[in-house]
Amino acid sequence: MKILVVGGGGREHAVIKSLKKNASVTKIYALPGNGGIADDAECYPVKATDVDGIVKFASEHPVDFAVVTPDDPLVLGCVNCLEAIGIPCFGPRAEAAIIEGSKVFSKNLMKKYGIPTAASESFSDAEAAIAYLKTQRYPVVIKADGLALGKGVIIAQNAAEAERAVREIMCDKIFGASGNKILVEEFLEGPEVSVLAFTDGKTIVPMVSSMDHKRAKDGDEGLNTGGMGTVAPNPYYTEKIARECMDTIFRPTVSAMNAEGRTFKGCLYFGLMLTRDGAKVIEYNCRFGDPETQVVLPLLESDLLTIMQAVRNGTLTQDMVRFKAGAACCVVLASDGYPQKYETGYEISTPETGKDEFIFVAGAKKEDGRLKTSGGRVLGATATGDTLKEAVRKAYALAERVGFENAYYRKDIGGRALACLREE
Numbered sequence: 001m002k003i004l005v006v007g008g009g010g011r012e013h014a015v016i017k018s019l020k021k022n023a024s025v026t027k028i029y030a031l032p033g034n035g036g037i038a039d040d041a042e043c044y045p046v047k048a049t050d051v052d053g054i055v056k057f058a059s060e061h062p063v064d065f066a067v068v069t070p071d072d073p074l075v076l077g078c079v080n081c082l083e084a085i086g087i088p089c090f091g092p093r094a095e096a097a098i099i100e101g102s103k104v105f106s107k108n109l110m111k112k113y114g115i116p117t118a119a120s121e122s123f124s125d126a127e128a129a130i131a132y133l134k135t136q137r138y139p140v141v142i143k144a145d146g147l148a149l150g151k152g153v154i155i156a157q158n159a160a161e162a163e164r165a166v167r168e169i170m171c172d173k174i175f176g177a178s179g180n181k182i183l184v185e186e187f188l189e190g191p192e193v194s195v196l197a198f199t200d201g202k203t204i205v206p207m208v209s210s211m212d213h214k215r216a217k218d219g220d221e222g223l224n225t226g227g228m229g230t231v232a233p234n235p236y237y238t239e240k241i242a243r244e245c246m247d248t249i250f251r252p253t254v255s256a257m258n259a260e261g262r263t264f265k266g267c268l269y270f271g272l273m274l275t276r277d278g279a280k281v282i283e284y285n286c287r288f289g290d291p292e293t294q295v296v297l298p299l300l301e302s303d304l305l306t307i308m309q310a311v312r313n314g315t316l317t318q319d320m321v322r323f324k325a326g327a328a329c330c331v332v333l334a335s336d337g338y339p340q341k342y343e344t345g346y347e348i349s350t351p352e353t354g355k356d357e358f359i360f361v362a363g364a365k366k367e368d369g370r371l372k373t374s375g376g377r378v379l380g381a382t383a384t385g386d387t388l389k390e391a392v393r394k395a396y397a398l399a400e401r402v403g404f405e406n407a408y409y410r411k412d413i414g415g416r417a418l419a420c421l422r423e424e
């Protein structure tokens with residue numbers, strides 16, 4: 001089997017390492033991949049947003065199966081195009097990827113089918129939104145409709161802040177056409193949980209839950225980032241809550257998408273908030289989350305390729321997806337200064353890894369055979385263990401063995417989860 005993986009981050013590195021465990025996989029092409037992925041796959045400089053380039057590459061190479069993981073190509077219809085030239089794919093078609101591509105679409109879907117979520121109003125006119133915002137209680141949440149690199153959500157503390165956000169998104173178009181519409185949403189409180197699930201449009205099988213750490217600094221201070229670390233499972237997400245989510249959120253979402261003629265096949269990501277009134281959907285993603293994937297896949301016991309093919313073929317069953325007991329922790333090593341200004345080009349020394357340790361490379365390139373930093377988030381140091389405490393300890397021990405000048409990482413990944421376990 002020759003497999004094409006679209007994308008080039010830590011998530012794709014984790015996916016590729018899992019796919020490689022299947023003995024029938026003889027080659028993996030990564031578009032564009034990165035300097036670390038290059039140790040596990042053949043990388044070609046085709047951008048993940050260049051759907052025409054991806055389709056051209058796929059038509060010129062012997063690709064038996066394609067895995068499309070980033071949001072942009074999914075929303076742009078990369079799977080539709082690859083399937084049209086006869087390449088079976090893991091990932092939703094554009095009609096279904098809209099569940100992430102438009103927050104207004106997904107909010108209307110949840111309202112129509114009674115799926116619990118924050119109350120909200122949508123606007124396509126800035127002045128109407130601003131007039132409405134003058135009547136609201138604060139804080140209020142403002143969301144650009146479309147993809148915005150994880151920067152399109154603003155929690156406004158008062159009407160002036162809200163108005164500024166609306167003007168930036170809708171008038172100045174800081175996120176381009178993604179800001180043609182916005183949602184104004186009720187502010188919810190409670191622990192957040194990420195749940196990734198495989199679905200073939202009939203069966204949905206949740207993966208082990210996880211917890212992201214979005215802020216740059218310890219104690220959840222500092223700016224929002226693409227994610228500074230993750231742990232799995234998320235101790236706030238009890239079995240009881242999981243059963244409730246299956247009945248009130250997961251199955252209803254799959255049915256709702258079918259009823260809309262937008263059958264979703266792939267990895268559906270549920271961003272949940274566990275409020276006092278039960279679990280509510282904060283957002284859907286149409287793909288694996290990053291860095292959630294870096295803790296979820298190392299705990300997957302079953303064969304990833306077999307699951308992905310079953311998702312594509314509509315033959316997914318519950319018993320196909322098994323997870324190990326135990327826990328995982330991923331500590332993201334970033335270039336100091338991220339998510340603002342940072343320097344790149346520093347040589348990275350990666351340590352030997354044991355069987356419970358993984359280095360997933362995100363922002364690095366190979367230069368004269370040497371791995372050098374090239375992005376804000378450089379790599380994820382992940383470890384699994386019998387307990388969360390052990391996984392956290394091992395992930396930090398691994399992080400300390402990775403060397404590059406300028407490295408920055410949070411020191412408290414998993415801290416909140418461990419505190420939750422102590423309270424139980």
Ligand SMILES: Nc1ncnc2c1ncn2[C@@H]1O[C@H](COP(=O)(O)OP(=O)(O)O)[C@@H](O)[C@H]1O
Nearest residue numbers: 118141150151152153185186187188271282283
């Ligand atoms: N209604 C809400 N109430 C409180 N916090 C929210 C709400 N919606 C979003 N957030 C916060 O903002 C973050 C980003 O919002 P999300 O909808 O996940 O958008 P994206 O991931 O596309 O930026 C969430 O992880 C959550 O912390």
Ligand SMILES: [Mg+2]
Nearest residue numbers: 150271282283
């Ligand atoms: Mg989110």
